Amino acid sequence: MPEIGAPHKVTHQDGGNDEISLTGLSGLAGESQTPLAHKTSHQDGGTDEISVGGLAGRQIFVPYNAKIADINEADTNKHTLNLETALSETRKIIALIAMTSRVSGSSVFWVYPNEGTTGIDLVATLRYGSTLIIKDATQRLQYSQGFANDDWDLYCFGYVVEI
Incomplete structure (x- = not known):
C-alpha cells in the first residue's frame, strides 16, 4: 500500500x-x-452509411401526383392498365398508391391488386388513396367498371419500384 x-x-x-x-x-x-x-x-x-449497392431487390418510393388514366370501357369485363406506359417508368413497379374519381355514371370501379380474383371497390374504400400491390413482373393493374360506359379518372400519388 x-x-x-x-x-x-x-x-x-x-x-x-x-x-x-x-x-x-x-x-x-x-x-x-x-x-x-x-x-x-x-x-x-x-460516413456511417451502409452500402446497399450489392443487394438485390432494393426498393424506393417515387413521388407522383397526377392522373394516369381516363377509363371509359364499353363493358364490365376485367381490363389491364399498362403502368409502365401510364407512369413512363422502366423499373419494376411493386406497388401503387391510387385513387379514382367518377366523372360520369353511377357504378363502382373495381381494382384487382396482385391480379387476384377479389376486387376492391375504389369508390368506397380508396377514396383518399391506398396502396395496391402489383403482380410480380406484370407492370399492370387490373380493373373493371360496375356499368359499361361509365367514365372514371385514375390518379397516382406515388409508387414503389425495385432498383
Whole structure:
C-alpha cells in the first residue's frame, strides 16, 4: 500500500503513465498498436452509411401526383392498365398508391391488386388513396367498371419500384 500523502503517480504502473506493461505478452497484445483514424473503422469512409449497392431487390418510393388514366370501357369485363406506359417508368413497379374519381355514371370501379380474383371497390374504400400491390413482373393493374360506359379518372400519388 502506498504511503499516505505519496504522489498519485507512484500508485500507478510505469511511473504514473497509466500504461500496462506488455512484457511477456505475444501476438497483437504484445505489439505496439498505432490507433487507426476513427473513420477507417467504418464502412463508406466513415460516413456511417451502409452500402446497399450489392443487394438485390432494393426498393424506393417515387413521388407522383397526377392522373394516369381516363377509363371509359364499353363493358364490365376485367381490363389491364399498362403502368409502365401510364407512369413512363422502366423499373419494376411493386406497388401503387391510387385513387379514382367518377366523372360520369353511377357504378363502382373495381381494382384487382396482385391480379387476384377479389376486387376492391375504389369508390368506397380508396377514396383518399391506398396502396395496391402489383403482380410480380406484370407492370399492370387490373380493373373493371360496375356499368359499361361509365367514365372514371385514375390518379397516382406515388409508387414503389425495385432498383
